[in-house]
Amino acid sequence: MNLDKIDLSILRLMQENARISNVDMAKELEMAPSAVLERVKKLEQRKVITQYTTKIDPAAIDMSLLAFISMKTSNTVGCTTTADELSKIKEVQEVHIIAGEDCYLVKVRTRDSASLMALMRDEFSKISNILSVRTTIVLETVKEDQQLIIPEINTK
């Protein structure tokens, strides 16, 4: 898995705009479109690119409530069954195992606080080993993206 300068440039262009055409990328990179296409396919095969996705304004589809939930569980270290169960829930966008006192940090998006309440009642309650939860409601999101900083040259 060694990415060269060109691969990184492709990733940079596609991260910014997943719908950029091969022709446009080829122009930018001063290469033939076919060569670019081959590299993109390899990046997909090697799972460097995991998905092409569309960012949607949550308010436009009325899914504006965001919350972070810290959890303590009775799991032994390294056991991710609780995390796996959480991951299956559609409203759960992120599940992280964290260092420190709590065990999991979970990001959840629902329509409103009533839906969050329902989610906790109907879904979280069924999940085993949860000892305690602490829910933090987001009042306003100032920035939210997954954009990575892509290095100029591979550092590995």
Place this chain on the structure above:
Amino acid sequence: MNLDKIDLSILRLMQENARISNVDMAKELEMAPSAVLERVKKLEQRKVITQYTTKIDPAAIDMSLLAFISMKTSNTVGCTTTADELSKIKEVQEVHIIAGEDCYLVKVRTRDSASLMALMRDEFSKISNILSVRTTIVLETVKEDQQLIIPEINTK
């Protein structure tokens, strides 16, 4: 901003795969490609669709360290200057204003803990009004996406 059944279906398809072709969407929706294209353009114009982006495996480009930082600031409620300054930092993926004791929840991605340290020393220190920070390191991410649940029919 009223989205009908077809708009929501388009969003569902494009959220799953931003590079789906108009032709394929048209087949799926049993419509003419030109009609689908027009709707997509409108969704872009109305900023329902905010970006087409590519998900990249952070490990592949050696950007594996994820951390959440809780901050207290001396800002008055509603003043987002600190949040705006934080948002400008490339390593900062998310900035949320939260209810409760702390003020901000910030998600940061860097190469390693040394880079995080450098970021805090060089960038965060310059930002005004920060009273305290509490950094939580992510040991493992079990799930991470921005996928929204798109309703079948508009609820508004």
Place this chain on the structure above:
DNA sequence: TTAAATTATGAATATTATTCTTTTAATAAC
């Protein structure tokens, strides 16, 4: 240095995007 493997090019073809006119459908006014 040479052989093998990888990557890029360029041309041909297939597929898709895009535009525009016509038709249809939906909405509102009377």
Place this chain on the structure above:
DNA sequence: GTTATTAAAAGAATAATATTCATAATTTAA
């Protein structure tokens, strides 16, 4: 209810892009 008005969809034509593949160039390693 009928008709005017508007919005959306279809369909056809053209432009642009993706994709394939044979060949050439480059890189890698023996």
